[in-house]
Amino acid sequence: MQFKVPQFIDIEDKVFGPLTFKQFVYIAGGAGLAYLAWHFLPTIIAIVVAPAIAIFAVALAFMKYNDKPFINVVESYINFYSHARLYLWHKDSDKNDALTRPHTTLSGDRATMSESKLKTLSWSVDVIDPKK
Secondary structure (H helix, E strand, C coil): CCCCCCCCCCCCCEEECCEEHHHHHHHHHHHHHHHHHHHHCCHHHHHHHHHHHHHHHHHHHHCEECCEEHHHHHHHHHHHHHCCCCCCCCCCHHHHHHHHCCCCEEECCEEECCHHHHHHHHHHHHHCCCCC
16 A cells, blocks of 8 residues: 655745745734834834834745744844853863873884773773863
């Protein structure tokens, strides 16, 4: 028995002519906000605000950045600037010494390592957490 497998499941359906539902909501919301700005704000301010709202709505509806919708860029921007960021770096000399201490001895052109030192090194690589 054969079944039809849906194709193109990552493409949204066109609901309002050539627009998807999301695109229609962005365009309709932007047009509504631009109209309200034009109607209720003084003309000097409305000349700046209404086109900015319309351009933002068109960008939300149609623009893609790195093959992602523009709304993802806006969300990332808001998250980045709204959350606190604190980056600290503390040098841990004990852990760094264990990782950078030489475990090899040179004999001729080849570096040789004893089996016990190799086990110690592999254990320290597997066990030591570099984040701490």
